Amino acid sequence: MKSLILLLVILKCLFATAQYQDKIDFVRGDIAIEPITNEKRIEGTVTYEFKVLQDVDSVFLDAHDMDFSLVRLNDREVAFSNSGNRISISKNFKKGKMHKLKLVYSCTPKQTVYFLGWNVDGINKQKTPLTNTQESPAKQIVANHKQVWTQGQGKYSSHWLPSFDDMQEKVEFDLNIRFDAQYEVIANGELTSDTTNNDGTKTWHFDMQQPMSSYLLAFVIGTYDNQELVSKSGIPIYNYYYPEDSLRVEPTYRYSKRIFDFLEGEIGIPYPWQNYKQIPVHDFLYAGMENTGTTIFSDGYVIDSTAFVDANYINVGAHELAHQWFGNMVTEKNGNHHWLHEGFATYYAYLAEKELFGKDHFFWKLYGTLNQLLEMAEQGKGESLLNPKASSLTFYEKGAWALFMLREQVGDTAFHKGIESYLKKYRFATVTVPDFLSEMEKASGSSLSDFKEDWLVATELPYDEAIKTLKRHSPSLQLNLEMEGDYKKTHYKVDYVHYWNGSPSIHLKKHILEKYEKTIPDDIIQLAFASDTVPIRQMLSNASDVKKYNKLAFESLLTDKSYVTVENALFKLWETYPQDRKNYLDNTADIIGLPSKNVRLLWLTLAMLTPDYNGKNTKMYFDELDSYTDGAYSYTIRQSAFFYLKEAFGLTDLSLKNLIRATDHPVWQFKKFARDLLKELLTDEDYKKRIETVSKELNDEELRYLKSIEY
Template structure:
């Protein structure tokens, strides 16, 4: 945050230029690393059918850490001449493929990754067609078995999934990409002592010779990477938002610690519902704590998170799980209700969740704590930039989907939303966000849809903002010169942007200059006056009366 101390005959004038609570102008050099190679293009995936529903029936072999499954995929062809469909099915043994009514189908399995099914005839476009696939798998990704071992003999028996980005197809066949949405149901058979938590509503628990079959059903469409399952032994810590149960599943000896650790979960659901103008949209909200989970994952209606976020009373004096709890909850709107259409748009999931977690902090702890979290986002961005990690927030060129889950999706994404809040002002910003949520609920989204929603809600065309801050990369670096005129009692500031394009990454564009509103606070002996100015050129001069 720049400070200029300027002398005069009668007083000193201090000028504080607050650049949107964001992007001061430290200068970071590139370093001596070798020039990077251009990443490949990753265009959004095409598909010739629209999945309507997944019915996933599974049981497990704990000793082999394997899954025995039957998945029925109901889909609608986009064209009437569809003869073959392709599903993602990683490292599976496919035992049979048939129409849901029982007629067998020919198939071929290529590269331990793709399942091609030949239809018995061409089905009309837009008409439901259902295929049932029987298989076994020992997943190396997507599904984790937790069992006791020599170093941790008291580890619990658990199974949990983690489908983001494209790993659910290692434990059930599917279309594993975020630009398609379908409903789902999960039927999981486990031993009597275990519980199963999955997406949506618990329909039934049925006893049988193998134990119990837990039947969960999700009746709102969503992207397949958000399908989840957790198997284990848990106690419930219950809260409620209106008529919606809010449940934390924790170990039975951690109930009181969880009650304290997650005391704010219910109020968070209420706060986000009110702030976004859209009530929490699903039949329940659950967060399930499990062993060995690296952070949290916003599976629809059923977040999975590590058991290390349950703190005892002493630990809560020094730490809080509120950050991850609020972040994953925010994803139920941004990530689940509205899901990025392709991974290059992931900031629409992660940036919004980061920003809303900060907004919860502002609501719960006050503005100073909010600004401190925003400072952390800002510092994370500058550190990434200085070590040579550089890209726009929206990209079509990246090495693989996991590569874009980085500082630009999270920290810079959240900070840019905070800047957008400053540009629009409080009332118009939240009006725009509510419009965006309401208009695109239950749909895959791209950044242009956010831009359109903002204009529809506020009348403000912010294409210039998104062009510079989202579609291009970098940040402003400033040289500021000041001149005080004693006779006229005026202060003149000359603001010059000195940043240069990154010539090592010509495939990513940088703006010629950044456009941004700035508050200039001028403090004299008689008090403080704040002037809002707009920097919209590479060099600009401003004169203020003092």
């Protein structure tokens, strides 16, 4: 029985594999949709114009779980078959003819479109005014994130639009979206009109002029303001933000225009789309997604200026922007060529960081990723960049390294020339790795077969060649490697001060503090504390033994402009000096921290664990911590709240319910965390009974996971 089920699953997967219709060319797609939030449903109409390239007897579109109420070919109703994941029309299509296919449909997408905050219990129900001040964190009320947004890549746009699971089909799409006029609607392309309808809705019309693959279609609905910038080349850049986050616009989008101008110049080909939009959304599945002209990213990157040093949007923003050329304008034919997307976006984001933060930053970043790749290689898990199933580390970091080394080999001039001719030749088309290498060979006038073998085909990592190249470029890395050798030779009796003072590199100093923490002399620690560089002092906040350090110096970390430093220092000081706990808590009582509220959650926990600390407020603190498990908060906040509750106090009925609800969260890391924690709690008899009791108050959808496991 089991094997039969397995066989059926395999067959289903085979049939579900994207298929390319090479005899048909879909040219235009005119989309009109209306998201119905209370039912999480999409009502839509799409009209495609397609050209028949060769005689063919049927045409199809990928369409998952859709109902079609009308299908018309060239304005006449036509018979169709709907398999549940594909709609097909059988007819003798003659070479050279153009056709128009109109579909009226309805669907309730299980994935790809995410409706957040529309039907909610708990905190979201209260219509409490939003505050976002640092003054009274206890009174902070969560923003009610009523949003609808999409994630096409890996999830398939054919869950909300009859379209193409195969990336090779590129269509010039226009989008019309009808929705409640109170909200902002954002989608690919240029907003050419937003007309008011007589039922309180508006229809937003977005025009695109160039074709793209369906996985890059996107829309976002929510409450937003935007900052408008214009690139040096005249492209409008719209940076979206929640109205309450106006003070966070500058740190969040710092350098946006500089990065845009830099990448246009560096790549040498104008930005290919009409405009560029960046939209933060709540509980996004990934860090960011490069939908055509319309990057969607996690609102966890919407930060204040103190958080800039801890968790900024620079790298993610530059990476998604680079994809607008590498991935969106030239698109891989299939997964064998994924290097052409992720390796390129990662490499160009590093170049943008080099432009902003300097060479030392760039080479240390490469050194860091090289060490990660080395670790993977040493575990025998090295992967070829041409393996479509390779890990992210391979596609992103080995991919960026491959480009860095390619440029080393061919030189800047040939590299630029090759990139330009590759992008020009394949613009708005699909590509393979050999297509790219052939343009590079032409530009450099040399064979790249050794490069291909060493960096793309091989599963091993050319570490020696890589480290030699870094040493050649970076004096501080050279010094670091000398220090490593010296450390081994002298049995840990290195002249640390010599190396510390040997280079102005912040990265070298951080590295020395991290790697040699156990053997480092006091002189270095004093120099580090005396430094006014936040990242250097942050390394000190990780100290394994605070007692070794000067107490006053360590306490000074509590006022550094970094929420990670403050969180580390608060915990370490509270743990080490019980007599001063009240002081430490008083001094940090108003700090919330990163978007994950890292400092606030720790503070609440420590305040409750400190006997006599504002005893009368303990219940208030506890309720606040407990409330952070609610679905209205971002999953990063919820995860920490669950963690502290479990470690220090135990889960309440409220947090148990919230935990069960979290077991179907769309963000897989959090879903896994919630499922693992629930399973662990179920091994405890008391928790098990309480979980059974609270489940009676939850609906079938919320209990789906709990009912699926045996405990």
